[in-house]
Amino acid sequence: MDSFTYNWKTPNECAKSSQQEPEQVVSAASIYFASEEEAIGVEQLFAEPEYGDIVDTLLDFNTCACSLPESYTKEFSASDSVVTNSDRAFPLDAVQRGLSEVDKTREKFLDGLSNGYNENHCSISCEDYLLDIELEEEIPTLDDVTRDVSCIENVNLENKLADSEQRNCDVHVLKLSDASTSFDHDALDKFEDMSTDKLLEVFRNMFGHQTSVADKQWLESHMIFGLENQEMSDKNYCFPKTSLDSSENQGVKVLPACQNLLKVSTAFASIFNFRTKPRAQHVKRREHIQWNSFKCLSSAAGEIQLDFPDKWDSKELAKENLKCDGTKLGISEQHLKCKPSRGGFGRRYYHRGAKVSSQGLGKRNFQVGCIQIPPGLPIEERLIKREGHLSKDCRANRAYNSNIHSVEAQDDPSGTLSDQSTDSSSEDDWTIGSETRGTNQDRKHNKYWSTTEVLKLVEGVSKYGVGRWSDIKKMFFQSSVHRSPADLKDKWRNLLRASCQRLQSRRGVDAKKKHGKSRIPHEVLNRVRELAVIYPYSRRHRTRISPTASLASSSNVESDSQLSINEEQNTLNLTY
DNA sequence: CTTAGGG
C-alpha cells in the first residue's frame, strides 16, 4: 500500500494501535520536507529547551536535512530522481539507534506535549489546522476523483488508482527528472570549497534567515536541497491533475502515495513558510505546529504511527458523509415534527392510531400509521377503510417487515451497481424505524439520496427516458425497497430543478454556497440537463404551456420548474 | 397499475 501511512492520533491511541496494527507501521523515516524552511521550522521548534533531548536523540540535524521512507527511496533511486540522494536521506540506522535510547525522553516529551492537550483538543486542533490549509484547489484529492465521477463505471476508480500505482510512479519520476534537467549540479560542487562561515552566509542569502546550525555538511545538504526545491518551484511543477473524463481514466496519473507526500510537504511548507506567512498567523498556529511537528518527528523514529486524517481518505470521508447524512436525517425529522405545515397529517394521524392501538388492535396500527383516516368514522370502520386504502408503499413495507431477510437477499440483477452502503444502512434504519415509528417517525423513509442512487437514476433515465419510472425501478432499484417509481420521479424532478438552479447561479451571483456544497457532482447535473433536453420532463406540462405563453411569461418572474421547462422548449425548438 | 403534478 502507500509508503506513507500517517495516523493522526494522540499518543495514547498511537501506542495502542501500534500493537494492534503492526502492518501499518511505516519504515523508520517518513518525513519529507518540501522546503528548506520546513526543515528549519522543525529544527527551530526542537531547538527550544524543553525539546532539547528529543532533538538530540530523535533527529540528527547534523547529518541530514530531510528524510525519506525506505520504500520511497527504493522506488525512486533507480531513476535519478531529484528527491533521492543518499546523503540527504535520513540514515535509518541512526534512527533505529536513537529509537532504543529515546524511550525515557520520549515519555517525558509526550507528557510535556500532552500537558494541556486532551485527546479531543488534539484532534480538533489538527482538524482546524488542516481546514486552515487550502490544498484542494491545487491538488485533486482521491475523494475528488471518486466523487466527481461522471458515469457509473468510474465508481471503481479507486481500484484503478491502486492498480496503476507502480506505473504512475514511473511517470512521476520522469517528470521530476525532467524538472531537474536544467539544474546546474556543477554549481553545487563549490559548496565543498566554502568555509563554514561562507556557507552560513550563503545559507542566509539563499533562504533569507540565519541558521543556528553551523555544521558544514548540514549547511551543504540544506542548500542543495533548497536549490532543488527552488528549481522545482521555478518550474512550477505540480502533479498532473486527474482527468475526470471517463475516456482518460485508464491512465489516471495521480499516485496516492506521491499525492499524499506532496500534501504533507505542502502542509509543512504552510507551517514553516516564515517568509510568506505573517508572523501573527505563525504564532496563532503555534500549538498546531508543535503537535504536528511532534507527530512527524515521532513517526520518523518509527514510534508513533501517523495515519492520514479523514479529510484525506476518500473512504473515511464517504463514511463520514454517511454519518452526517444520518445526523441530518435525525435533525430534519425532528425538525419536521416541529413544522406545523408538514406535521399536519402525519402526527395527528399517529395519535389516532395510538388510540386504536390502545383498544386492543395492537401492532397493526403502527404499520398503517401512515394512512390518513377520514375522521368521524367508527374505529372499526376506519380500520377497514384503511385496509382498502393502503398505499402501495405501506403494503410493500408490511411485506418487507414480514420477510426482511428474503428481501435483503435479493441482489441487484445488473451486478454493476452496488449500493450496499446505502441499502444496508437505510434498511437498518428502516428496521429500527418500524419498531419505533410509533413514537418518533412520521415519515416512512426520509432517506437522502446517495450519489450512487442518483447515478443509477440518471443511468435509468438515459436508458428508458423520462416517465418510465417503473421500468427504471425494476431495472436499477430492485434491491431498494424504499424507492418507489414515484420516488424516482420526484427525485428526477428535484434533480432537474437542481441542475437548472446551478445553471442560473453560474450566470449570476453564486449564492449556492450559502446552503453548503451540493453532494451531487457537477457532471451528474450536467448529464441531467442533457437528458432533460433529450427527454422532456412532462409531455402534459409541455402541451399545457404554449410557446406563446412561455414567450409572454418569459419577462415575468417564473418559478424554477417553469423556467426549466421553457429552457428545454427553447432548446428543443432550436434542435428540431 | 402507472404516471403526472400539487402540496
Next chain:
DNA sequence: CCCTAAG
C-alpha cells in the same frame, strides 16, 4: 415524501 387525478 405523500396524495390524488387521470389514463
